[in-house]
Amino acid sequence: MKPSVLVVNCGSSSLKLALFDERENKLASALAERLGTQDAFARIAGDSETIALPAGANHQQALQTLISTLRERELMPDEPVSIGHRVVHGGETFREAVIIDNHVVEAIKDCAGLAPLHNPVNLSGIEATRALFPDVPQIAVFDTAYHQTLAPRAYLYALPESYYRNWHVRRYGFHGISHFFMANETARRLGKTLETTSIISAHLGNGCSITAIRDGLSVDTSMGLTPLEGLIMGTRSGDIDPGLFDYLGTCGIPEREVYNVLNHRSGLLGISGKTNDMRTLCDLADNGHEPSALAIEIFCFRLAKYVGAMMASLHRLDALVFTGGIGENSSRVRSKTLSHLGLLGFDIDAGLNGHHGRLSDGRIDKADSRFPVLVIPTNEELVIAREAARLAAHC
Numbered sequence: 227m228k229p230s231v232l233v234v235n236c237g238s239s240s241l242k243l244a245l246f247d248e249r250e251n252k253l254a255s256a257l258a259e260r261l262g263t264q265d266a267f268a269r270i271a272g273d274s275e276t277i278a279l280p281a282g283a284n285h286q287q288a289l290q291t292l293i294s295t296l297r298e299r300e301l302m303p304d305e306p307v308s309i310g311h312r313v314v315h316g317g318e319t320f321r322e323a324v325i326i327d328n329h330v331v332e333a334i335k336d337c338a339g340l341a342p343l344h345n346p347v348n349l350s351g352i353e354a355t356r357a358l359f360p361d362v363p364q365i366a367v368f369d370t371a372y373h374q375t376l377a378p379r380a381y382l383y384a385l386p387e388s389y390y391r392n393w394h395v396r397r398y399g400f401h402g403i404s405h406f407f408m409a410n411e412t413a414r415r416l417g418k419t420l421e422t423t424s425i426i427s428a429h430l431g432n433g434c435s436i437t438a439i440r441d442g443l444s445v446d447t448s449m450g451l452t453p454l455e456g457l458i459m460g461t462r463s464g465d466i467d468p469g470l471f472d473y474l475g476t477c478g479i480p481e482r483e484v485y486n487v488l489n490h491r492s493g494l495l496g497i498s499g500k501t502n503d504m505r506t507l508c509d510l511a512d513n514g515h516e517p518s519a520l521a522i523e524i525f526c527f528r529l530a531k532y533v534g535a536m537m538a539s540l541h542r543l544d545a546l547v548f549t550g551g552i553g554e555n556s557s558r559v560r561s562k563t564l565s566h567l568g569l570l571g572f573d574i575d576a577g578l579n580g581h582h583g584r585l586s587d588g589r590i591d592k593a594d595s596r597f598p599v600l601v602i603p604t605n606e607e608l609v610i611a612r613e614a615a616r617l618a619a620h621c
């Protein structure tokens with residue numbers, strides 16, 4: 227039998243599968259999108275043909291279809307030796323990845339109030355693969371777990387303490403799987419151990435967050451109780467004055483609508499009035515569309531302020547690292563952001579930045595920059611596969 231690890235990532239309306247061999251090579255991947263709608267479809271990576279899904283197909287149906295297609299095409303000839311699931315919210319219960327049993331399933335359900343769009347679909351993925359592969363160990367890897375090392379000074383809000391005690395209101399942080407990968411990969415590239423590596427990791431995709439990592443542990447992060455806090459994102463506002471809710475209430479806009487706007491119609495989309503896509507925004511800005519230029523300006527300024535804020539948690543900085551669709555690909559965002567941080571001594575090389583660090587070990591800093599700056603593609607699937615293989619070895 228070929229030992230392989232299956233990674234399952236259920237998003238609110240999407241599903242991604244990846245299959246790795248024991249040498250961490252990706253053997254196959256597949257995805258389903260627009261689940262729950264009339265236009266649901268699936269596809270095996272590298273294949274132009276789409277696979278029909280019933281209208282309104284849910285995550286379980288998509289998963290069954292994709293697994294049987296992978297089997298038919300002999301891309302997955304044997305049962306995997308373990309299955310790793312991305313789970314968005316582990317609350318304070320999960321500080322690390324765990325082998326899934328009925329207690330774990332109940333605990334993930336208990337955290338669903340904190341991530342109502344995500345934990346239920348993560349659970350439906352878990353239930354579907356448990357039914358399909360009842361003898362294969364299943365492992366849950368949490369997006370919040372890496373940030374469970376934050377100290378109270380970083381995770382508590384300045385609210386009545388009963389809010390934390392009674393309703394678990396605190397900062398949890400997200401993108402933990404990606405930030406953990408960045409910490410490991412930066413350590414490897416700098417020739418250090420994880421335990422002696424201190425970095426600031428900026429994950430800039432459609433969702434954006436930044437994390438201070440001290441001696442390999444997350445010590446501060448920009449997302450909070452929900453993924454709405456912190457940096458400006460594609461459609462999310464990031465930090466906002468909570469007084470906004472009351473004020474807009476007096477203007478006749480209900481609280482639910484404001485919350486919806488902050489999540490879905492703000493950020494780059496809101497400021498530009500055009501798009502949440504950084505590539506398109508850069509094109510628009512180059513063609514004289516001022517609101518798009520302003521959106522990029524505000525995005526970078528907020529990010530620069532957060533880089534400064536993350537310094538408060540570190541005793542040393544081994545590197546500032548960029549990842550995510552924007553972090554990996556936008557030289558403009560990186561240089562604009564760092565142009566605000568000259569006082570801290572960051573200095574990047576325009577040529578290396580233009581090549582997104584791909585010509586080197588990822589470094590884009592000038593020789594006399596006070597701190598190394600790196601661009602590193604994230605690989606969350608690989609973290610999940612590694613955790614699944616590691617824990618399955620104990621079964």
Ligand code: AMP
Nearest residue numbers: 431432502503504505550551552555556
């Ligand atoms: P992700 O959520 O990590 O897939 O990132 C999506 C974001 O990355 C979108 O805003 C894309 O426009 C942005 N992105 C991808 N490629 C580029 C690029 N070459 N230049 C600028 N932004 C990019």
